[in-house]
Amino acid sequence: MTQPDVAPDGDPTAPGTPRQAEPGADLALEYWERLRLFAARRLGSTDGADDVAQETLRRVGEALAADRVREPAALPGFIFRTAQHVCQQLDRSTDREARGLSRLAAAGPEADPPDALAGLIAAERRREVRHALLRLSGDDRKILRQLYFEDMEPEAIAREWRLTPGALRVRKHRALKRLSQLLDDRDT
């Protein structure tokens, strides 16, 4: 980890001194959404995902301040293991039976249960992506739907399209690239 810049006279508060790096804040910016996803999938719900992310970042921040993670390359693995522990603790400290029964009561036999990970994507963003998907070619849209929504095995998709697995991957990458271009155009 690089040392923060300091003014020649050693006074970090001197005018013109470059602002010291705030590793904790940078950490939060970089890992926040990744931790929310990890937690939502582990917990099976978006409830608590923010809590896990916040608690994980707090503990990692403390470890960094105490110089317990010295190699930058080791940081992602440390964050992962910390998040695992936090999820396990949250799971044990929450009344799982009550949550399971309340989900059953809410869902019912006919209702489609909510996808915990989809809950991480705000409705506003879902609509943006939906509009972009509708602007793809029918074939591109179908491949993405089969892969990411219908949960078909890639081998089965390749057989249906009479493609090799490698050729399917190429089609997938092209479709995703076009989708990204449409979304980037919309975002700018």
Next chain:
Amino acid sequence: MPERLLDCDEVDARDVAAGYLARRLTADTAAAYEEHFIGCGRCWPALQRAMETRAAFGILGTGVNRRAWGLAAAAVLVVAAGAGLWSLREPAATIVAMRGGTDALEVHASAELGALTASWSPVVGAERYLVRLHGAAGDALVERETSDTVITVAVDSLDPALRTGAMFWQVQAIDRLRQPLRRSPLTAASPLSPP
């Protein structure tokens, strides 16, 4: 700890992201992938895009994701089977006060000129505010992050099917390390003015 590590090429070749979202991976492979994407600048954006695509198809009404229903039903059975063992577990370490601060952040909501507005007083120490506009079912309609203490959402930007239902604001003040300082209770967004 995962038994092995994945690299980007393997993630791509095996369509691991799709398998992860579909819950097709073994527990070890899922854990290996999680450890990988948490620190990967290539695979994380790819997973984000896959998630958004999956969520967007969910509102295109192109079919039921039956796998999710089956997993939810199985989860209930697991909980019921484990209920008898619950009392035998040792008390687990609890995470104290994980939810941010007190619910003492008051949000003022208004609606006029085709827009919904939420405002609040600045919170000492807050770097930014996480703002969510929830629908009646609890789903997040809008999710924003701002350093300001007011936010406005154009009604036209919301899904037409959701514009007339109940909506609620929730604001959380966070510090620069994203630790929660205060959180508002759910505050009803004002009913829309008639045209």
